[in-house]
Amino acid sequence: MLDQRTIPMAGADLDETDRQAVLQVLASSRLAMGPWTEEFERLAAEVAGCRHAVAVSSGTAGLHLLAVCAGLAPGDEVITTSFSFVASTNCFVYEGARPVFVDVEEDTGCLDPRLVEAAITPRTKAILAVDVFGHPADWDAIDAVAARHGLTVISDPCESIGSTYRGRPMGAEGIGGSFAFFPNKQITTGEGGMVLTNRQEVAEACRSLRNQGRGQTGAWLQHERLGYNYRLDEMSAALGASQIKRLAAMIERRAEVARAYGEALAGDERIQTPRVRPDVEVSWFVYVVRIDPAYDRNAVMRALAERGIESRAYFTPIHEQPYIVDRFGDWGGRLPVTERLGASSLALPFGSAMPPDDARFVAASLRQVLDQLARR
Ligand SMILES: *Cc1c(COP(=O)(O)O)cnc(C)c1O
Numbered sequence: 001m002l003d004q005r006t007i008p009m010a011g012a013d014l015d016e017t018d019r020q021a022v023l024q025v026l027a028s029s030r031l032a033m034g035p036w037t038e039e040f041e042r043l044a045a046e047v048a049g050c051r052h053a054v055a056v057s058s059g060t061a062g063l064h065l066l067a068v069c070a071g072l073a074p075g076d077e078v079i080t081t082s083f084s085f086v087a088s089t090n091c092f093v094y095e096g097a098r099p100v101f102v103d104v105e106e107d108t109g110c111l112d113p114r115l116v117e118a119a120i121t122p123r124t125k126a127i128l129a130v131d132v133f134g135h136p137a138d139w140d141a142i143d144a145v146a147a148r149h150g151l152t153v154i155s156d157p158c159e160s161i162g163s164t165y166r167g168r169p170m171g172a173e174g175i176g177g178s179f180a181f182f183p184n185k186q187i188t189t190g191e192g193g194m195v196l197t198n199r200q201e202v203a204e205a206c207r208s209l210r211n212q213g214r215g216q217t218g219a220w221l222q223h224e225r226l227g228y229n230y231r232l233d234e235m236s237a238a239l240g241a242s243q244i245k246r247l248a249a250m251i252e253r254r255a256e257v258a259r260a261y262g263e264a265l266a267g268d269e270r271i272q273t274p275r276v277r278p279d280v281e282v283s284w285f286v287y288v289v290r291i292d293p294a295y296d297r298n299a300v301m302r303a304l305a306e307r308g309i310e311s312r313a314y315f316t317p318i319h320e321q322p323y324i325v326d327r328f329g330d331w332g333g334r335l336p337v338t339e340r341l342g343a344s345s346l347a348l349p350f351g352s353a354m355p356p357d358d359a360r361f362v363a364a365s366l367r368q369v370l371d372q373l374a375r376r
Contacts, residue, residue, distance in 0.1 A: 005308055006308040006309075006310070007308060007309045007310065007349045007354075007358055007361070007362060008310050008349060009184070009310045009311070009312060009347070009349050009350070010183070010184040010286075010349070010350060010351045011183075011351055011353045011354070012183040012188050012353070013250055013253075013351065013352040013353040015246075017242050017246075018239055018242045018243060020242075021036075021238040021239060021241065021242040022235050022238055022239050024238060025234045025235050025238045026235065028234075030234060031233055031234050031235065032231060032233050032234055033211075033231065033234075034234045034237075036234045036237035036238040036241055037055050037231075037232055037234060037237040039237070039241045040055055040194075040232075040237040040238075040240040040241040040244065041053040041054065041055050041194070043241055043244045043245065044171075044179065044194045044196065044240075044244060045196065047161065047162065047169065047171070047244060047247060048157075048161075048169050048170070048171025048172050048179075048196040049168065049169040049171070049172070050171055050172035050196045050197060050198050051172075051197070051198045051199075051200070051203070052195075052196070052197050052198070052199075052200065052202070052203030053194050053195065053196050054194065054195040054197075054203055054206040054207055054210065055192070055193075055194050055210075055231075055232040055237055055240075056178070056192070056193045056194065056195060056206070056210050056230045056231070056232060057191060057192065057193065057210075057229075057230045057231060057232055058180065058182070058191050058192065058193045058230075059087060059158040059178050059179065059180025059181070059182070059185075059193040060087040060090065060091060060180075060193070061178075061193055061210070061228070061230040062177075062178025062179070062180075062193040062194060062195040062206075062230075063087060063088065063091035063154070063156060063158075063177075063178045064090075064091045064094055064095075064228075064230075065178075065195060065205075065206045065209050065210065065228075065230065066091070066154050066175065066176050066177070066178065066195065066202070066206075067091045067092040067094065067095050067097070067154065068095065068205070068209060069175060069176070069201075069202045069205050069206065069209075070092075070125070070126050070152045070154055070175060071125075071152075072092050072095040072096075072097040072125060072126060073095060073096060073097070074095075074096030074097070075096070075097075075098075075123060076092075076095075076096075076097040076098070076123060076124075076125040076126070077097065077098050077099075077100045077121060077123045077124045077125065078092045078097050078098070078099055078100065078124075078125065078126045078127070078128055078154075079100050079102055079111075079116055079119050079120070079124060079126070079127045079128070079151075080099050080100070080101060080102075080111070080127070080128040080129070080130075081101060081102060081103075081104050081110070081111045081129070081130060081338065082099075082101040082317040082318040082319040082320075082331065082335055082338050083104045083109050083132065083315055083317055083318075083335075083337075083338040083341055083342065084130045084132065084156070084315060084318060085130075085158070085315060086318055086321060087156075087158070088128060088130050088156045088158075088318075089128075089318050089324070091128075092126070092128065092154075093327075097125070097126075098123075098328060099318070099324070099328060100119050100121075100124070101318070101319050101331055101334070101335055101338075102115040102116060102119050102335075103115055103335045103336065103337045103338055104132070104335075104337050104338055104341065105138070105337075106337055107275045107277070108132060108135045108137075108138075108275070108277065109132040109133065109135070109341055110129065110130065110131065110132045110135060110136070110137040110138065111127070111129040111130070111137055111138075111142065112337075113138050113141035113142050113144075113145055114141075116142070116145045116146075117145060117149075120149055120151075124149070124151060125151065125152060126151055126152040126153065126154055127142060127145075127146050127151055127152075127153050127154070127174075128153075128154045128155075128156060129142050129153070129154075129155060129156065129173075129174075130155075130156040130158075130159070131155070131156065131157050131159055131160030131163060131170055132159065133159055133274070133282075133284075133285050133286050133288055133314075134159050134160045134163050134186075134282045134283050134284050134285040134286075135160070135163070135274075135276065135277070135280060135282050136160060136163050136164070136165035136170055136280045136282075137155075137165075137173075139155070139165055139168075139173045139174075140166065142173075142174075143173075143174070146174075152174070152175055153173065153174030153175065154174050154175060154176070154177070155170075155171075155172070155173035155174045155176070155177035156177060156178070157170040157171050157173070157177040157178070157179060157196070158177075158178060158179060158180035158185070158193075159180075159185070159285035159286075160282075160283060160285070161179045161185070161186050161187065161247065161283060162186060162247055162248070162251045162283030163280065163281060163282050163283040164280060164281045165279065165280050166279050166280075171196035172196040172197050172198050175197065175199060175202055176195055176196055176197030176198075176199065176202050176206075177195075177196050177197075178193050178194060178195050178196070179193060179194040179196065180192075180193050181193060181194070181236075181240060181243075184286075184351075185285065186247065186250060186251060186254065186283055186284075186285060186352075187240065187243035187244055187246075187247055187250065188239070188240075188243060189232065189236035189237070189239050189240040189243070190236055190239065191236065192232050192236045192237075192240060193232075194240075204216065208224060208225060208227060209225070209227050209228060209230070210227070210228060210229075210230035210231055211227060211229075211231060212227040212228070212229060213225040213226055213227025213228075214227065250352040251283045251284070251352075253352040254283070254284040254350070254351065254352050255284060256356055257284075257287070257350060257351070257352075257354050257356050257359050258274075258284045258287055258350075259356075260356035260357075260359040260360055260363075261273065261287050261289075261348065261359045261362075261363055264359065264360045264363030264364065265289065265363050265366070265367075268367060268370075269292070270291065270292040270294075270295065270370050271289050271290070271291060271292070271366065271367075271370070272289060272290040272292075273289055274287065274288060274289070284350070286314060286347045286350050287347065287348050287350040287359075288314050288345050288346065288347045288348075289345075289346050289348065289366075290341065290344045290345055290346070291344050291345075291346050291370075292344075293340075293343070293344055294375040294376060295370060295373055295375060295376065296373070296376060297313065297343060297344055297345075297346055298313070299373055300346060300366070300369055300370065300373065301313065301346065303369040303372070303373065304362075304365065304366065304369060307365050307369070309348075309349065309362055309365055310349055311346055311347060311348055311349070312346075312347040313342070313345065313346065313347075314345050314346075314347035315341075315342060315345070316342055317335065317338050317339060317342040319331035319332070319335060319338070320332070320339075320342065348362050348363075348366070349362055
């Protein structure tokens with residue numbers, strides 16, 4: 001079929017203002033550590049409703065710096081979830097800490113706070129929870145159990161820029177969190193991230209750590225600690241500053257696409273659409289449905305691909321990744337909700353640049369594919 005269109009998973013939403021912002025940097029000649037980084041940080045702190053924002057080179061880099069700030073060291077255990085993108089576990093494995101996976105809430109896919117207590121050992125140092133697909137974790141319950149046991153909380157809001165939990169914007173829960181700006185996220189800088197925190201000492205440490213461990217005085221060849229080159233360049237920061245000014249509009253467009261999917265898929269018992277708790281507002285990162293286990297989710301993906309529609313198995317659980325099994329053993333069977341979600345979740349094409357009509361077309365195609373596939 002020559003005229004068949006392809007509907008991609010996601011596409012960056014760039015406009016002329018974004019392009020002009022980047023060109024302005026190129027016309028200046030100050031390409032790193034300049035005013036755009038500061039401006040982007042100011043705007044990001046506003047969005048996250050927190051005191052400090054520190055721009056970094058990726059979401060993963062930001063999470064890694066928070067693991068360093070938490071003082072995690074070899075032998076420490078971190079309670080976290082496996083239904084996530086690998087970076088939320090890698091960020092503390094870099095420091096030699098071990099993941100202790102707990103299962104997730106059936107409706108949100110986020111860490112289930114009721115399971116934390118049973119996972120605590122004398123080596124437990126921290127809890128790292130993820131706002132999955134933009135839906136905030138149950139932060140008050142997580143903070144309460146962490147406070148009872150003297151544990152540090154780290155948040156991963158890489159997917160939840162613009163979401164709120166009980167009226168609080170996501171970003172700086174716990175000692176802090178990091179946004180991510182890869183092109184599939186709500187806003188993009190190409191590659192980039194942003195640490196958000198209300199703690200001065202965390203912000204200062206992150207500013208030093210991202211800049212090769214240099215001190216506050218900025219002396220170029222004085223290094224106070226083992227640091228990294230996790231800086232964000234000015235072209236990326238200018239793009240981020242331009243994009244974040246349009247965040248509210250882009251979130252609204254994503255919500256429109258999510259509504260189009262929700263309406264087109266409503267009432268089909270083979271497809272469970274995302275659930276949103278009443279005390280949160282979700283900034284949609286992806287649109288993930290769950291396919292009735294009577295159907296082979298991977299066969300659904302293949303059939304969609306034949307119709308030119310991309311889709312993804314979001315997430316393949318972290319504990320099923322080969323290197324995690326090699327290092328930390330086989331967690332198979334111990335995380336039943338995570339494994340069920342991992343086997344049935346299907347992310348559909350999504351984004352603020354996607355016309356709602358494309359969502360209706362994808363939804364209709366998904367229903368046709370299920371009509372044609374045999375139940376197992
Ligand atoms: C995207 C993402 C990250 C990592 O962000 P990068 O900028 O790609 O390094 C971390 N955690 C979660 C949950 C993510 O979705």
